[in-house]
Amino acid sequence: MRAHKLRINRLVFITVSLGCAILGAGFGADGGKPDTALAYVFTETPRYEPKAWLEGRDRFPAGATLKLVLGQTRRVLAPGFHASADAMVSYDGARVLFSGKHTAAGRWQVWEADLNGGSLRQITHSESDCIRPLYLPTGEVVYTRTGADGAGIEIAGKGLTFAPGRYLTDDILRDGRILFEQGRSAGSRELFTVYPDGTGVEALRCDHGPDRGEARQMASGDAVFRSGSRLARFTSPLAVQTDVAQPEGEGTGPVAEISPGVWLVSLREDAGRFGLYRWDAESRQKAPLETPKDASAVQPAIVAPRIPPREFPSALMPTRTAGNLLCLNSRVSRTPMEGAAVRAVRVYTQNAEGQPALLGQTPVEGDGSFYIQVPGDRPLRMELTDAAGQTVRSERGWFWMRKGEQRICVGCHTGPERAPENKVPEILLKTIVPVKMLEVQQP
């Protein structure tokens, strides 16, 4: 009976706190004053290596602890874990997903906790590390399964990524896409998106600047991320990265938005520990919230209800085993290319040895269009060639298509800013049957 009463009291407290958090989001122009009603979760860790996952290492090699802050009170979110991190609060503000492990040698798994202190639920039971979980609007959980051999994105054990490399979930965009970062050369990262059924993988922007990761979408729609040692953003009107107003020091993502222009942000100076600050871009004031003496405070997440993203209804047809790819004009690109010389396209997959293996080649039409069918759930790479068979442009990375995916590209690396010209591609006037490139060609 007493326990029940305590639980009710706690529920009331949480409810009031959540309400205050919402109200708190409405004011806060005074960046110098901490929000006494602010509710958030953050990761406290003696050592934070946000890019260690690129090398298959632990981002929290000395452990980590998720802490829940409700106004003036704070507590460990999930006691009993050797390490807990990667908090994502549910859209109704009542639950939190996180990754945690009970021992230093154990595997990270995805867990879910009620913010009112209810029991924990283990979401993943993998022999690999499962980290950075995110709620989809359907209630499904997407996360990254990582190990020495790679890091891929999954939902309930089913992979969404089918090309070599390392991927890490970052956020769910309001339009329903999964925002993730992919490891590139020399330890750098780039931001990509994919639909929750694994289709439509593409770069969020194609300006391909410096290292980009730890991204989160703001209420404005902007994606704010760490780029080098600074924070930067992608905004809907622009095809290139732009700066954001930010305090001095090295910032690391992700940031958490209290209200438009008011964030929780992790900062440090002189390569020390990251502290958690409240930053008001308009008044340009920062106020310390969490500055533990021997630890960093990172990965903030606001505890408050918010509008869930839109669900994405998959159009994949289970009866199909291959993907169809239509390119409207392979001769156009946002980067310099001798497009007029393009005469054919070659498509490669990766063989068992990890080497490129030719799937096929087909001419492109006079308008640069081609239509091919490729194996689903396999790494793919395209190469454009001239009349002599010499390479005009070759993809450096790999992409994939799902089984049954129907995909169309405007051109060859035209960027998300390029909408299609409304014109029937010549290849579709010639045939509605794609050139099949389903098997590796023997040399």
Place this chain on the structure above:
Amino acid sequence: MRSGVIIGLAVLGALLLSGQPSTKPGRYPSPIDVALAPDGSRLYVVCEGTDELVAADPVTLAVAARVRVGHRPRGIALSPDGSRIYVTNSWSDTVTELDRASLAVTRTLPAGFEPIGLTVDARGQILYVANRLSNDVSVIDLASGSEIKRLAGGRGASYLAAGGAHVYVTHIYPNAGKFRTEPESEITRIETGQSTVDARLRLHNVAGVSHVALSRDGRLGIAAQLRPKNLVPLAHVAHGWAFGDSLAVFGEDVGGVVQLPLDEMERYFSLPFGVAIAPDKSRAYLTASGSDEVAIVDLKRLVAAARSPERDTLANDLSASARYVLARVPVGRNPRGIALSNDGARLYIANHLDDTVSVMDTAAGRITGTIALGGPGVVDPQRRGERLFYSSKFSFQRQFGCANCHLDSTFDGLAWDLEPDGFGVDIVDNRAIEDVSETAPFKWNGGNPDLYTECGPRTERFFFRSQGIRDADLSDLIAYIGSIPLRPNRYRLPSGELTPAQERGKGVFERVRRKDGSPIPEENRCSFCHSGKYYTNRQLADVGTGKPTDRSPLLDVPHLTNVAYSAPYLHDGSARSLEEIWTVFNPKDTHGVTNDLVKDELNDLIEYLKTL
């Protein structure tokens, strides 16, 4: 002085008398267009839903008077001296003339089929009226009140703007074109001296052109438009794959016509409709009727973009609008026509599905007031469904809504390549949706047994590509679609009788024997498949019009009600006219027996079909 006072009191009395709300229960005002008196003392609001012109105080935002006009009013114009108000009555095919001081109706002027927009020439002598269903412009002499000529406009002629010595006319349906070619539209330019068309400004790859506005010096024009992507398979929606919401900028300042986008990469300016240009030519304002906002455009930057070397490539560049769009301001639901105060300080926005007018402080870029136009006070399921129909919020990144293809709840005059059938497969003409609830099945292959199937999960998966309209919302949407009435048929005589040509055409439609006397098999008679109240037996039929790219030759028999307005024809839109159905696409008499008919007999048949 005394007479002035008396007149003033009389006007006041008239306003008070006419100020009694005449809104009938259950009818929503649905404001569609607005205009300000030249002296700025009154705001006039055209209420399509209640057949009213509402006068409001633009400062106190109080409704001062309501005047009954014709059926489904759509457009408004004032005489240059401000003494007269003209309102188009789209379903009455008339223009109501009112005395502005008394708001008394002084005349009812004739117009063409479904008059929408109108404008008065600078001398105040000629009224130009765009007629949507007769695709032309009525030229009305205001002294006599008679129509002195008709000028051919684009298909679905709808909106006009006067500037300098010209009037510019837009149209919402693309002009007839060859199968699977880019849609072509135009801005029809009329020189007002002789009232003749002196230019047709080409809008390549454009359909759904709405309002047009001219700068006061007449050197710069802007039209709101859609760039549909109907020829590219709709495999996804991202990257402007379904529509390019854009504007056409033209005039001496630009040196031609340039199309520029209003969309961004992840945020679309869905279904642009209203346009206004600031008196000082510093800014332009456009409404997005699907995404419920107003764009503020810097005209210096816009003209710079339109004159830049890359101007011809910007139409498909989703990062271009950052050059000239200063802000987007959220307004009410389904914003349509807009009007600026004389000093450009305030913008009035007709929120069609909120029954309000928003007032924007243009310097601050924010809404400062709202004029409530009344209405039932309760939002019923049909109205909720109408809001859903016109909203773009259900499609991926809010790019488009039902109303993008069904413009003003009609159609778009386009044939689309929809991906679920494969790339380049099953090209389908977009059909009209008036009074369709009893015409199931739906879709050209008859695959959807009811509107729930047609508009629900299928639309969500293959059109919107995002969480669509579900559950109770879907019921509301169906309620609205089921309520869309059949617009008046202009070809039927008031008496209900048929003209001799129509009578002869009816004979052809119902004939059971060829002209040589041989019998026509029952299933090959027009009236066999096209039977019943809606002229469809609601079955599938192979009439020989299938293409090699079609998965099946069996097609849903379409209803024929108001068929005259919904070109192109056949399942894939390959017939540009009714006549082509038989003269081009029926060589073996598989789509009814027509090859024994001569031209005059086909004309008779067409005359009859127009009455259905």
